[in-house]
Each structure stands twice: as structure tokens, then as C-alpha cells.
Amino acid sequence: MREFGYERVFDVSGAVALLGADPDARFLGGGTNLVDLMKTGVERPARLIDVRELPLDRIESARDGGLRIGATVTNSDLAAHPEVRRRYPALSQAVLAGASGQLRNMATVGGNLLQRTRCGYFTDLTKPCNKRAPGSGCPAIEGEHHNHAILGASGHCVATHPSDMAVALAAFDAVVGYETADGPGELPLTELYRPVGDTPHLETTLPAGALITGVTLPPAPVAALSRYRKVRERASYAFAIGSIAAALDVQDGVVREVRLAFGAVASRPWRARQAERLLTGGPASAEAFAAAADAELADAEVLPHNGYKVPLTRNLVVAVLTELTEEAAR
CATH class of the missing domain: 3.30.390.50 (CO dehydrogenase flavoprotein, C-terminal domain)
Incomplete structure (x- = not known):
């Protein structure tokens, strides 16, 4: 594993500023995906910016009847929250289906949305992969692909997104909030992920240097x-x-x-x-x-x-x- 720096941050603007000053840095939430990718050499950040102490760990009812979920809320807390279970039970079920109890205790909402594919070619540095090394090819098309995409793929990549949580959030029209050096912004979750096209290495539409700060679920009586x-x-x-x-x-x-x-x-x-x-x-x-x-x-x-x-x-x-x-x- 490449040596890296580590810094814990306590305010959102400070976290964004640190990443802006070091493009080779990465935000660290629970680390349940990023640290694994660092061990294999897929990710090689020069610095980890630990965001777990940011004041983004609450689930709150919105005035319009929806819910606001902070980016550092753990998967365990999200699944167990009484208002999530009452108003959006499929979301709680998705989170519980998504990982072991130990992983849910560490993983965060923001990190879950940004986890990367589990395609074996992506995580194997001895193999080509357009998502990891643009232009190198997609061996899954001719190789092992039994769990790969059937919709929206391309000749450049057939990997699937691994999140269970994101599927439920997509069904309920969730909106992702983020912070950049230029201020806050938001995106519908269904627009967060780019179509594969010929640039599978570009995975989201988040602005450069953006930190996800939370997810808003609009009121949806049907979700009950x-x-x-x-x-x-x-x-x-x-x-x-x-x-x-x-x-x-x-x-x-x-x-x-x-x-x-x-x-x-x-x-x-x-x-x-x-x-x-x-x-x-x-x-x-x-x-x-x-x-x-x-x-x-x-x-x-x-x-x-x-x-x-x-x-x-x-x-x-x-x-x-x-x-x-x-x-x-x-």
C-alpha cells in the first residue's frame, strides 16, 4: 500500500478546502470500500481526509414531510431509524440486505453512494479495465460476466453498481446534497451517476472536489x-x-x-x-x-x-x- 497522509476534519468548509488543495486526497467515511481498494492498489490517495466527525450524522424530518439524512449517518443507524422504517420501509430493508452487521456499523450514507464496482477485472491490477485505466479494454465482455449489466452498458464497460441503498433511494426520488468551494448544490440521485458511454472511468456528475453532505427524501405516501x-x-x-x-x-x-x-x-x-x-x-x-x-x-x-x-x-x-x-x- 502506498504511504499516505491522514487528517481528521470537523467542519464541511475545511474538508472541502483540504481536498481542493490536494487533488490526490480522498474523503474517508467508513472506509469499507476505499480501504479495500487501497490494499489492492486500485486507489492510491496521497492523503485521507476523515469526515466522520463532521456534523452530518443526523436524520431529521423536513417541513414538507420528507426526511433529511446526513452523509455520515451509518448504515446501521439509517436502517434502524423509526421514521425510515415507517415511511420508507424498502430503504431500511435495502440497507439491511446490503452488508454484514459489522460493515453497516462502519459504512456511511455518503460513502455507500460513491462505492465502486465489484467487477473482478476492475479490482485486479494484472487485467485491463476501462474504468480503472481508460482505453485499456473491457475483458468482462469476453470473459467472466455472469453478474454484469444488461441495461445501459456499452462496449467499453459492462460493470454494475453494487449499492442496495441507492436502488431504494432512486425509487423514492432522493436528492443528493453536496458542498464545493463555490457553495452548496444538489442533484437528483437518478442524475448522480453518469451513463457509461465511452468514459466509464467518469462515474458521477458531482463537481470536482465536491463533498456529499446528505440525502433528502421528498414526502412520498406511496413509500409507506x-x-x-x-x-x-x-x-x-x-x-x-x-x-x-x-x-x-x-x-x-x-x-x-x-x-x-x-x-x-x-x-x-x-x-x-x-x-x-x-x-x-x-x-x-x-x-x-x-x-x-x-x-x-x-x-x-x-x-x-x-x-x-x-x-x-x-x-x-x-x-x-x-x-x-x-x-x-x-
């Missing part, structure tokens, strides 16, 4: 009846091979509102807006759920060993929306 379902290759802690965050409002057998986001199918959380449009105002039936899923997945581009993700995601949509429909009828 929501669920996160994750499929993985073993029962214990593992990254998803497919996941869904769903929320549903059904009245008299008709879908009044629906939210859908998929995980483990793209380089970013995939908001299924086409499926949402097709379902809204229509019958809450397994047939309608399947047709909407098929429409959303119609543009999937599969590789020889990841085509199973299409029926897997379709089945997740049908199963979870059916469960929510039955729950709404009780």
Missing part, C-alpha cells in the same frame, strides 16, 4: 407500502445478482401510483420509469406487472452468461408487486 427484494448467490452477505425496490398504491384493483427501481442490472440504480407509466391507471394484476416488466426490459443487451437476469428481474417485478397488492387489500 414498499418492499426491497434482493437475490444473491448465497444466503449470507453477498452482492446482488438482481434486486428491486417497489412501492405501490392500489385502490379498487387499480394502480394509482407505483415506484420501481432495479439493482444489479446496470452501472447505476435503474429507475423503471417506462414500467411505472404502463402500470399507472391500469389493473393491479400479475399479467399487467409482467407486461410492464417486459416493456422495461425490452432494450436489455445480454451477454452469453448473464441473460438469466432478464427473467429474474421480470419475476421479481411480478412477485413483489403481487405481494404489495395483497398487502394493500388486507
Whole structure:
């Protein structure tokens, strides 16, 4: 591991100023992803700026009925918060599905959103990777890709985004707040991640030197009846091979509102807006759920060993929306 400097900061402006003065520095939250990448040599920061003591560790109700979640809130605290569990249960479920208890105790909300892909070629310095070394190639396309993207990928990268939390946040129209030397700003979470295109090494739309300060969840009554379902290759802690965050409002057998986001199918959380449009105002039936899923997945581009993700995601949509429909009828 490369030698590095370390500095703990206690105010947001000081943290931003330190990073601005040292482009080779990195912000450190829980370190559950960054430190691993430092050990493998993928990340080689000259300095770590520890932001865990910043006053960003609270979850507060907003005046409009939403929630404000600070960037240094731990995953454990987020999942256990009574207002998260009551108003956005799929978010709590996603966080609990996303890591072991030890990792959740360390990992932060801001760090979770910025974690990098777990593609084996990305983390192996002996292999080419366009995300790690632009222009070197994407060996996953011809190699091991059974858990790689089927939506929104390109010939330059087929890696998937690993976050479970971000999938639920995408379904609920979360907004990411950040601070730069020029002041505060915000982005819809669905716009935080760049399309892969021919620049997979450019992963987010955050301005240079930006520090994520929190996430705002707007009021969403539909989110009270929501669920996160994750499929993985073993029962214990593992990254998803497919996941869904769903929320549903059904009245008299008709879908009044629906939210859908998929995980483990793209380089970013995939908001299924086409499926949402097709379902809204229509019958809450397994047939309608399947047709909407098929429409959303119609543009999937599969590789020889990841085509199973299409029926897997379709089945997740049908199963979870059916469960929510039955729950709404009780």
C-alpha cells in the first residue's frame, strides 16, 4: 500500500478546502470500500481526509414531510431509524440486505453512494479495465460476466453498481446534497451517476472536489407500502445478482401510483420509469406487472452468461408487486 497522509476534519468548509488543495486526497467515511481498494492498489490517495466527525450524522424530518439524512449517518443507524422504517420501509430493508452487521456499523450514507464496482477485472491490477485505466479494454465482455449489466452498458464497460441503498433511494426520488468551494448544490440521485458511454472511468456528475453532505427524501405516501427484494448467490452477505425496490398504491384493483427501481442490472440504480407509466391507471394484476416488466426490459443487451437476469428481474417485478397488492387489500 502506498504511504499516505491522514487528517481528521470537523467542519464541511475545511474538508472541502483540504481536498481542493490536494487533488490526490480522498474523503474517508467508513472506509469499507476505499480501504479495500487501497490494499489492492486500485486507489492510491496521497492523503485521507476523515469526515466522520463532521456534523452530518443526523436524520431529521423536513417541513414538507420528507426526511433529511446526513452523509455520515451509518448504515446501521439509517436502517434502524423509526421514521425510515415507517415511511420508507424498502430503504431500511435495502440497507439491511446490503452488508454484514459489522460493515453497516462502519459504512456511511455518503460513502455507500460513491462505492465502486465489484467487477473482478476492475479490482485486479494484472487485467485491463476501462474504468480503472481508460482505453485499456473491457475483458468482462469476453470473459467472466455472469453478474454484469444488461441495461445501459456499452462496449467499453459492462460493470454494475453494487449499492442496495441507492436502488431504494432512486425509487423514492432522493436528492443528493453536496458542498464545493463555490457553495452548496444538489442533484437528483437518478442524475448522480453518469451513463457509461465511452468514459466509464467518469462515474458521477458531482463537481470536482465536491463533498456529499446528505440525502433528502421528498414526502412520498406511496413509500409507506414498499418492499426491497434482493437475490444473491448465497444466503449470507453477498452482492446482488438482481434486486428491486417497489412501492405501490392500489385502490379498487387499480394502480394509482407505483415506484420501481432495479439493482444489479446496470452501472447505476435503474429507475423503471417506462414500467411505472404502463402500470399507472391500469389493473393491479400479475399479467399487467409482467407486461410492464417486459416493456422495461425490452432494450436489455445480454451477454452469453448473464441473460438469466432478464427473467429474474421480470419475476421479481411480478412477485413483489403481487405481494404489495395483497398487502394493500388486507
